[in-house]
Each structure stands twice: as C-alpha cells, then as structure tokens.
Ligand SMILES: Cc1cc2nc3c(=O)[nH]c(=O)nc-3n(C[C@H](O)[C@H](O)[C@H](O)COP(=O)(O)OP(=O)(O)OC[C@H]3O[C@@H](n4cnc5c(N)ncnc54)[C@H](O)[C@@H]3O)c2cc1C
Ligand SMILES: *[C@@H]1O[C@H](CO)[C@@H](O)[C@H](O)[C@H]1NC(C)=O
Ligand SMILES: *[C@@H]1O[C@H](CO)[C@@H](O)[C@H](O)[C@H]1NC(C)=O
Ligand SMILES: *[C@@H]1O[C@H](CO)[C@@H](O)[C@H](O)[C@H]1NC(C)=O
Ligand SMILES: *[C@@H]1O[C@H](CO)[C@@H](O)[C@H](O)[C@H]1NC(C)=O
Ligand SMILES: *[C@@H]1O[C@H](CO)[C@@H](O)[C@H](O)[C@H]1NC(C)=O
C-alpha cells in the first residue's frame with residue numbers, strides 16, 4: 001500500500017457516509033476558504049446568492065445537464081493562472097473541497113460542480129495566442145470550442161477540438177472526437193503543452209520537454225493531476241470546410257446502419273480528410289427515430305467528395321452542407337442541444353461489427369419507445385470510429401494513457417458507442433436511470449459474449465458508475481499513480497476534488 005494513513009482515513013470516511021464530502025467537510029472549513037479567497041481576490045469571489053442574475057447563480061446552474069445543478073458555498077472565477085495559484089494554495093492549506101468547471105458539459109453530478117465547496121469556473125480565462133510561426137495556439141481553459149474555432153478561423157488555422165460549439169476544454173483532458181481524428185488522432189494527442197496549477201498552488205508547464213510524465217497523464221487523466229489554465233494546441237492550416245448536417249427519415253435507418261459500418265471500416269480508414277458522426281435521434285413526442293448526421297470534408301471545397309456520396313444518396317429530409325468555417329459549423333451543430341435538461345449518457349467500445357451495430361440500434365429504439373410517455377423524453381445514439389491510423393498518430397505524438405494500442409495487433413477500427421437519454425424533470429430520474437443503466441450493461445454483456453468488447457471506456461462520454469481510468473489497463477493505471485505520487489503527494493485531487501472520474505488508489 002502507498003499512502004497508508006491517508007488512504008485509511010479517506011476510505012473509512014467514505015464507507016461511513018455515502019455523501020462523504022458533506023459529512024467530512026463542514027461548511028465551516030469551506031467558509032474559511034471562501035473568506036480567504038474573498039480577501040485575496042475580492043473581484044473573483046462570489047458568495048451564495050440565488051437572486052436571478054447573480055454571477056453565483058449563473059455559474060452554479062450554467063450546465064448542459066440539470067444533474068449538475070448543485071449548491072456550492074461560493075463561486076471562484078479566476079481570470080489568470082496567478083489567480084488559480086492563489087485559490088488552489090488556499091484550498092490546499094485549509095483542506096477545502098472544490099470543483100473545476102470548464103464548459104460544463106459533463107452530465108455526471110458533481111463532476112464540475114459541488115455542494116458545500118468552492119465551484120472554480122474557468123470561464124474568465126479566455127486568452128488566445130497564436131505562436132509566431134503559426135504552428136500552435138495557446139487557449140485559455142475557459143473558452144468553448146466555438147469560440148476557439150472562430151478565433152483561429154480568422155487566421156486561416158484550425159485545431160483538433162470538439163465538434164459542438166458550446167463544449168469546453170475539459171474534452172482535452174479526456175479523449176476528444178474531432179473533425180480531424182482520422183488524420184491527426186484524438187484531441188488529447190494534439191495538445192503540445194498544458195499549463196497546470198499543481199496541488200500546492202504552483203504552476204508548471206507540461207510538454208514533451210518539461211514534466212513529460214505529467215503531460216502524458218493529462219492526455220486522458222481528467223481532473224486528477226492539477227488545474228489546467230491553458231492548453232497549447234498544435235494548429236492545422238485551413239481556409240475553410242465543407243460540412244453540415246443531413247437529416248434522414250425513419251425509413252432510412254437500415255441504409256444508415258449500413259453506411260455507418262462502411263464509414264468505420266472503410267471510409268474513415270481510406271479517406272482521412274473526411275469526418276462523419278453517425279447519429280440517431282429518438283423523439284418521444286412523435287415516437288419516431290430518425291438520422292441527424294454531421295457530415296464533413298476537411299477542405300475548402302464546395303461539393304461533397306466521392307468518399308461521402310453514400311450519405312447524400314440515402315433518402316433524406318434536410319441537408320445543410322455548404323462551404324463554411326469551423327466556428328460556424330460548430331455553432332450550427334450544437335443548436336439542438338440546449339442547457340438545463342436531465343441528461344445521462346453511457347459509453348463502451350467494441351471492434352467494429354455490423355451485426356452488433358444493427359442489434360444495438362434496434363434494442364436502443366425499443367428501450368426509448370418504452371419511455372415515450374415521459375415528459376420531454378429523447379434519445380441520442382452515436383457510433384464513432386477510432387481508426388488504427390488515429391491510434392498510431394497518438395503514439396507518434398508521445399502516447400497517451402488511454403490504452404488504445406492494445407488493439408494494434410488486430411488492425412481493426414474501434415467503435416465507440418455513445419448512448420444518451422434526455423428528459424425534462426429531475427423528479428423523473430429515479431424512474432428512468434436504474435432501467436437505463438441495466439439496459440446499457442445488457443448491451444455490454446452482449447458485446448462481451450460475442451468477443452467484440454474492447455475494454456476502453458471514453459471519459460468524456462462516461463456516466464458516474466463506469467470505471468473509466470481502470471479501463472485504460474493496469475500498466476497505465478500504475479504509471480498514472482506514479483505521476484500522482486510525484487505531483488500530488490497528498491492526494492489533493494482525490495480528497496478535495498471529488499467529482500468526475502477518479503484515478504483508483
Ligand atoms: C452537446 C455536446 C457535444 C459534445 N461534443 C463532443 C465532441 O464533439 N467530441 C468529444 O470528444 N466530446 C464531446 N462531448 C463530450 C465532452 O467532451 C465532455 O462533456 C467534456 O467533459 C466537456 O468538457 P467541458 O469542459 O465542457 O465540461 P466540464 O463538465 O466543465 O468538465 C468536464 C470534466 O473535466 C474537468 N475539467 C474541466 N476543465 C478542467 C481544467 N481546466 N483543469 C482540470 N480539470 C478540468 C472537470 O472537473 C470535469 O470533471 C460533447 C458533449 C455535449 C454535451
Ligand atoms: C475590483 O474591482 C474594482 C472595480 O472595478 C476595482 O476598483 C478594484 O481595484 C478591483 N480590486 C482588485 C483587487 O482587483
Ligand atoms: C426571476 O426569474 C423568474 C423566472 O425567470 C421571473 O419570474 C422573476 O420575475 C424574476 N425575478 C426578478 C426579481 O427579476
Ligand atoms: C511555460 O512555458 C512558456 C512558454 O515557453 C513560458 O513563457 C512560461 O514562462 C512557462 N511557465 C512556467 C510556469 O514555467
Ligand atoms: C412507438 O412505436 C412503436 C413501433 O415503432 C410501437 O410498437 C409503440 O407501440 C409506439 N408507442 C406508442 C406509445 O405509441
Ligand atoms: C475557400 O472557398 C471559398 C468558396 O469556394 C472561396 O470563396 C474562398 O476564396 C476560398 N478561400 C481560399 C483562401 O482559398
């Protein structure tokens with residue numbers, strides 16, 4: 001055992017109280033931190049204030065999923081790395097629980113917000129600096145991808161980031177599906193450097209030159225190692241994109257299922273400059289399932305390349321593809337994903353398999369149909385490829401902890417499933433979530449029985465009771481634990497930042 005005394009204390013407390021943070025950390029400790037913060041950074045500290053337009057209220061409820069609406073003791077809005085250093089040093093010295101919020105798109109309760117602790121929102125860290133040689137861009141951790149694309153579009157550059165405008169940079173600590181995956185690998189693999197505030201409140205650079213193990217750990221290690229204030233991202237020369245969304249009626253589902261498999265195993269492998277996000281939507285009001293698929297060619301062209309013609313040929317009801325810029329595209333795609341509904345999503349990974357794709361689609365439809373009566377019920381189902389090229393691009397850029405190289409010998413595409421549900425009222429959670437979890441576990445069991453299951457669970461699409469970091473493989477977990485021992489010897493990011501996917505002790 002490593003840290004015997006610390007572990008014992010922490011584990012005992014967790015066993016005693018289901019809601020460990022509330023029980024262990026009295027409001028008194030947290031209040032001390034909020035007071036010290038208010039004294040040190042008065043303009044960045046906001047006490048509890050539920051009046052309509054207070055910054056406290058905006059920050060504590062501005063989340064994609066209402067499962068994240070919690071009751072922090074105060075909100076901290078740092079505007080610089082120095083502010084974050086001040087804040088973390090206070091939390092460290094006084095043992096105050098805190099959360100770290102990027103774009104607020106995690107649906108996991110407590111991943112980026114906190115009851116009776118400090119909600120640190122990165123929102124005001126928003127600078128964008130393109131390097132002189134244009135090969136990289138430093139972005140503040142409080143920006144959304146829509147904002148980042150718009151800033152670099154103007155300079156005829158792009159980056160490997162999220163596809164939906166309002167999503168935040170927490171994605172760059174998880175994995176990162178992007179328009180550019182097929183050529184450049186995952187978003188985490190295209191981070192050149194992170195600026196990280198460590199547990200003791202000291203900022204360091206992590207890159208292939210400095211703090212290299214920390215740099216590696218942050219390419220999938222989430223909020224377990226520090227607070228990232230800036231990401232330095234490799235850039236891509238880009239003068240424009242051809243893309244948008246194609247909407248398909250229910251009668252096209254079989255053809256879409258076919259096209260999805262073809263995309264995973266052939267198109268994404270052979271034409272690395274295109275991107276498709278095969279997407280099915282279940283609408284509870286009409287009790288129908290339809291396709292709503294982003295289709296993108298990463299070139300400044302005005303028509304679809306032949307490799308994507310299948311998507312155009314399938315009977316569709318709407319087609320928004322045109323020559324545009326990534327910022328505009330990212331804003332268009334996110335329009336149907338408003339903040340503030342109840343959201344839950346699970347993920348798992350398989351080796352691409354046509355029969356499983358079809359069965360999963362059919363079972364998911366049936367599951368959704370059984371909840372059509374629920375107020376505002378919708379389902380979202382996507383299947384996304386990680387090609388062997390994408391995996392090798394990750395290795396070439398220094399590697400990451402995700403353990404994807406365990407598939408290299410097979411030379412097969414990995415297919416990441418995202419299965420999500422949405423509804424209006426938090427009061428309905430108890431009614432749906434248990435059945436939903438069992439349903440997902442059934443699908444995973446089916447994949448396992450068929451010998452299709454690949455152990456990787458993608459952090460950014462996971463739900464709270466999925467064992468994400470464990471899924472990276474034992475060797476990677478041990479290497480991550482070694483990084484933790486060096487950079488966070490007193491386990492601040494375990495004990496005080498309790499939300500989200502944690503590294504096993
Ligand atoms: C509408 C929508 C579209 C999406 N599109 C994509 C997509 O195209 N590709 C993709 O890969 N994923 C996508 N996702 C998933 C997305 O990557 C995750 O939701 C991710 O967690 C979002 O990051 P965030 O900063 O918005 O979230 P947050 O909830 O703010 O943060 C997520 C986690 O990261 C931690 N974190 C955030 N910032 C920091 C920081 N600076 N330092 C340390 N820890 C931090 C938080 O503590 C939290 O645990 C999408 C999600 C939604 C809801
Ligand atoms: C806080 O903001 C006020 C008003 O803008 C300003 O006068 C003051 O100098 C600021 N204080 C600090 C510590 O930045
Ligand atoms: C606060 O918001 C609610 C709902 O949006 C509104 O009904 C109410 O009038 C607002 N109150 C104030 C004081 O603005
Ligand atoms: C990190 O690197 C940048 C760019 O090289 C440098 O300007 C900055 O001072 C470094 N910061 C730290 C904390 O070492
Ligand atoms: C929804 O549609 C399915 C078939 O597509 C049907 O079996 C089911 O009864 C419908 N549910 C409702 C509530 O109409
Ligand atoms: C990009 O394509 C558009 C549409 O054809 C064109 O108007 C624009 O000039 C192109 N930009 C560059 C830099 O080639």
Ligand SMILES: *[C@@H]1O[C@H](CO)[C@@H](O)[C@H](O)[C@H]1NC(C)=O
Nearest residue numbers: 245247317318319320332335
């Ligand atoms: C197609 O989508 C666009 C963009 O969302 C929308 O403005 C338009 O009304 C849609 N057209 C049809 C026929 O649904």
Ligand SMILES: *[C@@H]1O[C@H](CO)[C@@H](O)[C@H](O)[C@H]1NC(C)=O
Nearest residue numbers: 265266269270388410411412
């Ligand atoms: C891997 O698969 C691709 C696409 O199916 C194929 O072109 C390539 O030759 C295969 N490589 C190896 C080493 O088998």
Ligand SMILES: *[C@@H]1O[C@H](CO)[C@@H](O)[C@H](O)[C@H]1NC(C)=O
Nearest residue numbers: 198200201202486487488489
């Ligand atoms: C902060 O922690 C790092 C990593 O453990 C360590 O190298 C550094 O010396 C510490 N700084 C201070 C001021 O204690």
